[in-house]
Amino acid sequence: MDISWSTSSPTSGTFVSTERSGVADLVERFSELRAKGQGYLEVRGEAEFPVCALGFEGSAAVVHLMSGDGVVSLLIADEPGDASAEVLVMDDLVEFSAGFVLDLDRAWQVIEEFIRTGDPARAGDWFEL
Known part of the structure; x- marks a missing residue:
């Protein structure tokens, strides 16, 4: 799958909205952001939608899905934590309830799966905002 x-x-x-391509470059950039302790990224396949986005602060992460027509959903945590968390969304820290907060490793797995398959449904259950 080609990605942007x-x-x-x-x-x-x-956030720099200039799109790039190449999975290896994305992995390298994610590693740089992770080393800094916070970041935000958006990934899309060959079509304009869907777009999978990952925002994180420390080890707390939230995954968004933008499906077009202004529809945005949040990935529901497999194992919700006890507390809400603030994560980076574009340029701002935004607080999310515990039901949407994932461990950063799990969130990155979701992005990797999306890159491989282009199918966000494989990640789990989504809550439409």
Whole structure:
């Protein structure tokens, strides 16, 4: 699957909407953001939608799905934590309830699966906002 992606800048921390391609480059950028402790990224396949987005702060992460026509959904946590968490969404820290907060490793697995298959349904249950 061909992908396009955009992420936070590892130097400035602001979201840069310039799309790039290449899975290896995305993995490298994610590693840079993870080392900094926060980041936001968006990934899409060959079509404009769906777009999978991952925002994180420390080990807390939230995965969004943008399906077009303004429809946005959040991935429901397999094992909800006890507390809400703030994660980076584009350029702002946004608080999410515990039911949507994933461990960063699990969230990255969701993004990797989306890159491999292009099918966000495989990630689990989604809550439409």
